[in-house]
Amino acid sequence: MNSTEIICNNFSVTSIVEKGTGFDFGVIDQFGYEPNEFWVAKTEHLINESSTVQMTIMFDGSLQDGIVGFYKAYYNNGEK
Numbered sequence: 159m160n161s162t163e164i165i166c167n168n169f170s171v172t173s174i175v176e177k178g179t180g181f182d183f184g185v186i187d188q189f190g191y192e193p194n195e196f197w198v199a200k201t202e203h204l205i206n207e208s209s210t211v212q213m214t215i216m217f218d219g220s221l222q223d224g225i226v227g228f229y230k231a232y233y234n235n236g237e238k
Contacts, residue, residue, distance in 0.1 A: 171197075171199040171215055172214045172216050174212070176211055185202075187200040199213070
């Protein structure tokens with residue numbers, strides 16, 4: 159199984175809205191979950207798994223001094 163993970167630093171999720179309707183799910187909390195290297199964004203309203211959403215992210219950092227930002231990492235069967 160192939161998957162894509164986005165690794166992020168120095169950012170925050172500012173909104174999560176449903177595409178088409180513009181309904182704002184209301185970001186109420188967010189935090190890094192280190193064991194899986196995930197960023198979790200909790201919302202005020204439940205997001206239906208059939209929904210297509212747009213997530214807006216605010217980034218603050220220099221891209222000139224090492225890896226400070228976000229990038230894609232690809233995995234194949236759990237191996238990088």
